[in-house]
Amino acid sequence: MADVSHTTVSRALNNKSRIRSETKEKILSIAKELNYQPNFIARSLVMKRTKTLGLVITTIANPFYTELSQGIETTARSLGYNIILCSTNYELSAEKQYIDMLRSKGVDGIIFTSAHMGDPNIIELAEEEFPIILVNRRTYHPMVREKVDYIGVNNILGGFLAVEHLIKLGHKRIGIIGGSSESSVGFERLEGGKKALDTYGLEVKGDYFLEGDFLKGSGYQGGKKFLNMAQPPTGIFATNDYMALGTYQAIVEEGIKVPEEIALIGFNDIEFTSIKGIELTTIGQKKYEMGSLAAKTLVERIEGGKTRPPKEIILEPELIIRKTCGFHLKGYQIELPTMNHGRGTINGDP
Numbered sequence: 001m002a003d004v005s006h007t008t009v010s011r012a013l014n015n016k017s018r019i020r021s022e023t024k025e026k027i028l029s030i031a032k033e034l035n036y037q038p039n040f041i042a043r044s045l046v047m048k049r050t051k052t053l054g055l056v057i058t059t060i061a062n063p064f065y066t067e068l069s070q071g072i073e074t075t076a077r078s079l080g081y082n083i084i085l086c087s088t089n090y091e092l093s094a095e096k097q098y099i100d101m102l103r104s105k106g107v108d109g110i111i112f113t114s115a116h117m118g119d120p121n122i123i124e125l126a127e128e129e130f131p132i133i134l135v136n137r138r139t140y141h142p143m144v145r146e147k148v149d150y151i152g153v154n155n156i157l158g159g160f161l162a163v164e165h166l167i168k169l170g171h172k173r174i175g176i177i178g179g180s181s182e183s184s185v186g187f188e189r190l191e192g193g194k195k196a197l198d199t200y201g202l203e204v205k206g207d208y209f210l211e212g213d214f215l216k217g218s219g220y221q222g223g224k225k226f227l228n229m230a231q232p233p234t235g236i237f238a239t240n241d242y243m244a245l246g247t248y249q250a251i252v253e254e255g256i257k258v259p260e261e262i263a264l265i266g267f268n269d270i271e272f273t274s275i276k277g278i279e280l281t282t283i284g285q286k287k288y289e290m291g292s293l294a295a296k297t298l299v300e301r302i303e304g305g306k307t308r309p310p311k312e313i314i315l316e317p318e319l320i321i322r323k324t325c326g327f328h329l330k331g332y333q334i335e336l337p338t339m340n341h342g343r344g345t346i347n348g349d350p
Helices: 006-013 021-034 040-047 064-078 092-104 120-128 142-147 155-168 184-199 216-227 241-253 287-304
Strands: 052-057 082-087 109-112 132-135 149-153 174-178 209-211 235-238 263-268 281-284 312-315 318-321 344-346
Touching: 006 021, 052 064, 052 092, 052 287, 064 082, 064 287, 082 092, 092 120, 109 287, 120 132, 120 142, 132 287, 149 155, 149 287, 155 174, 155 184, 155 235, 155 263, 155 281, 155 318, 174 184, 174 216, 209 216, 216 235, 216 241, 235 241, 241 263, 287 312
Parallel strands: 052 082, 052 109, 109 132, 132 149, 149 312, 174 209, 174 235, 235 263, 263 281, 318 344
Antiparallel strands: 281 318
16 A cells, blocks of 8 residues: 555564655554554564563562562563563472463563572573573572573672661671572572671571561561560561561561660562651662663573673662661661671661
């Protein structure tokens, strides 16, 4: 109808520059008149790409993944890619089923935030050199680290900053509720907390370390267990904010005041943490930026080939001081970190 070649029509519909403006307007006008929609399957066969990415997360229940996913989805869309979201509920078998489904649909690559430290599904994809990227969580398998891109935060530093903050407020009995020991995030944040105790000459007591699963329920159970000890911690570091919320609930149910009688700090700085009445001290990380970088880096690998070496981008965490550790109360003194490992903030202001 436009009396031009297929190539010219393609250029107009894909907003390419090598076409006269009047020709482009004519083609787009005809397309609108016909209510034309490109045939997705036919286009995929020609391009050998579906312009679709898989996103595999552990759970949609954790608000951390909302902001992370927004960064991934917004950036992917700006690059012309669609996202298929899958939630594994922390199960490797479910992860494997989702991988098979995504590959059967011809996705061009997969973004994983669900990796276990020895994840066999990730190892298999890395061996095949299928385009994937790990975000927030990673596997320590050497072959994966040689082939697969990773975007994350310095979790060891984040754990250090959290426990150091409690120490500098005068706490000596500090409890830590960790995430799953199968997760690099849980392992690294716990290691950072232990490193702070060791640096400041405090004893690392096994009873003061509990394993959770990054969900609210495990934070609640951990809080109850700590409070029922003969000598409960005076400060608690929950290694993500969702567990910190559960811990907060357990403390309030026991009639104990936060922060007057016990201090609490989380990790992630998810949206609810700044709400008046909670105002959780936490370790912040750039979730949206992490997601955006993940989408850009994976698309770069898909469209640029597999020849470049893998990227490892580590973002810096930030101590965000609010009210649950008591810096604002009379008699509490706080020194911002003086060691060369990060910056602190008061209520988010440098």
